[in-house]
Amino acid sequence: MNEILSTADLYDERGDELASIALQFQDLGGHSSFSGPVRTVKCYEDNALVKTVLGTPGDGAVLVVDGNGSLRTALMGDMIAESAVANGWAGVVINGAIRDRLALAKLPFGIKALGSNPKKSTKTGRGEVDVPVVIDGVHIEPGNMIYCDPDGILVEP
Numbered sequence: 001m002n003e004i005l006s007t008a009d010l011y012d013e014r015g016d017e018l019a020s021i022a023l024q025f026q027d028l029g030g031h032s033s034f035s036g037p038v039r040t041v042k043c044y045e046d047n048a049l050v051k052t053v054l055g056t057p058g059d060g061a062v063l064v065v066d067g068n069g070s071l072r073t074a075l076m077g078d079m080i081a082e083s084a085v086a087n088g089w090a091g092v093v094i095n096g097a098i099r100d101r102l103a104l105a106k107l108p109f110g111i112k113a114l115g116s117n118p119k120k121s122t123k124t125g126r127g128e129v130d131v132p133v134v135i136d137g138v139h140i141e142p143g144n145m146i147y148c149d150p151d152g153i154l155v156e157p
């Protein structure tokens with residue numbers, strides 16, 4: 001995202017055309033302002049799909065991971081995040097937990113997540129890729145634009 005245009009400025013310009021996610025995510029990456037077209041993974045305490053998708057070219061997209069809000073296992077750590085950076089992803093929004101906070105904070109990457117847990121996720125590959133997801137009542141589809149900064153998250157349908 002253009003660092004000058006904040007989500008608050010964007011909201012003032014566009015209003016309720018943009019959906020705002022009220023859930024209070026933490027900013028855990030080295031970039032706290034980021035935006036891009038959405039791709040999605042829906043999974044539950046299993047991060048094999050997150051790893052696979054972030055290991056493919058991101059072309060500036062933001063991966064929205066609907067982990068159903070579980071804080072019991074980490075859906076991303078420093079290795080997966082480093083691969084995402086190398087593959088050109090702009091960032092991730094994880095409705096769930098991450099781990100390796102200290103390393104993630106140093107990466108040139110946007111990360112919003114609910115919190116952290118050192119416990120690994122399973123890796124069975126269960127879940128879905130590029131399906132519509134709902135986070136805190138906001139419907140998010142692959143291809144929507146998402147704008148993130150320290151104030152919050154706006155989704156453009």
Ligand SMILES: O=C([O-])CC(=O)C(=O)O
Pocket residue numbers: 047074075076077078079080081099100120121
């Ligand atoms: O492998 C995992 O489940 C997550 C992780 O620790 C990493 O990305 O480094």
